[in-house]
Amino acid sequence: MTTCYAALREALLVVRDADDTDSDLETSAHLDGHDVEGIDVGDGTACCATFDDGLFRTADGGETWTRASGLPDSVTAIVAGGRPGEWWAGTEPSAVYRSGDDGRTWERRPGLTDLPSASSWSFPPRPHTHHVRWIEPDPADPDHLYVGVEAGALVRTRDGGETWEDRVPSARRDNHSLATHPDAPGRAWAAAGDGYAETADGGETWDHPHDGLDHRYCWSVAVESADPTLVLLSSAQSARVAHNADRAESYLYRRRGDGAWERLDGRGVPTGEGVLRAVLARGDSAGVFYALHNRGLYRTADGGDSWARLGVSWSEAFERQTPRGLAVGE
Incomplete structure (x- = not known):
């Protein structure tokens, strides 16, 4: 059974049996009142980052959540690592932490802000600081x-x-999300405020294929589980329309191989006016992706050709909240 952990600005929804698009799904809400920043799921554990109260973890599919120790309050990024029980977290101000015990305790990794470029790092809404996104x-x-x-x-x-x-000179400066793929060694894909980028050499150099991409404030990128040449991207014209519910206008794009970007309008998932930038996640099966934005949670099983809205109860308050993360697991 597929479970989606869908993070909005002020709510974390746990949606069970998320492969079923024909019925109302079992959904529970958690961490009410917290400023949610991100979510990921590993082998039997999910971890949720918050900006106001650190990190919360669950080992029972989201039934109960406990606060982890060893992290500051402002956790801005979370991801399951490549080893059993390994997790990585980022914070504001920018720092990186590692856990080797399924997110229970954490240790800071040194030296990140000793890099020469660190003196120029700055988050525009709070220019006195910056964070790991x-x-x-x-x-x-x-x-x-x-x-x-x-x-x-x-x-x-x-x-x-x-x-x-x-x-490196060819990398983006305002990276919002990245993707890698187990069948594509050395490759990575980046969605950034200053455009899209991809690398085939482990990040030494980056290319910027923009043909067909009319909106270049990019937010989320996902790569198909069975085919790393199929990429989905969410983007907008600017930060102002990507994140602001009163001015929202955002789009989904798809790219196959070395071809041009194709805008996915009229495919069953809302795009355009009134839509905040989506967060994307790939499923475990060929062609399956999920998209979360302020109009609901959507699923495609054909690589983005058609989408269906999942049967999740959607309150009016959710329509004004930016999505903060989306993780898919068993």
Whole structure:
């Protein structure tokens, strides 16, 4: 049974049997009143980052949540690592932490802000600070991590955070999310405020294929589970219309291989005016993706050709909330 953990700004929804698009789904809400930042699911554990009260974890499918120790209050990124029981977290101000016990306790990895570019890192709404927006492990090497700092750099470590490599000239500066794929060693895909990027050499150099991509404030990227040449992307014209419910206008795009980007309008998932930028996640089966935005939770089983809205109760308050994360597990 597929379970979706859908994180909105002020709510975390646990949606069970999320492959069923024909009926009302069992849904429970958690962490009410917290400022939710992100969610991921590992082998039997899910962890949810909050900006106001640290990290919460569950080992029973979301029935109960407990607060982890060893992290500050402002956790801005969370991801399951490449080893059993390993997790990575990012915070504001920018720092990276590792857990080896399924997210129960955490240890800070040193040296991130000693990089030369760190003096220029700044988050526009709070220019006095910055934070880790995304951490993406390389499936081929669990010690190789891509770390997106909002805003200012995409940096890397090849030894599990013992040492850090600074941004390279062709990388994006305002990375919002990244994706990797177990069948595509050395490849990574990035959705950033300053455009889309992808690498085929482990992050040494980045290409920026934009043909057909009319909206280049990019937020979320996902790669198909069975075919790493199929990429979905959510984007908008600017941050102002991506995140603001009163001005919202965002879109979904798809790219196959080296082709141009194709806008996925009129496919059963809302896009355009009134729609906040979506968070995307791939499913375990070929062609399956999920998309979460302020109009609901949607699923496609054919690579984005058609979408169905999942039977999740959707309150009026959710329609004004930006999605913060989406994780899919058993």
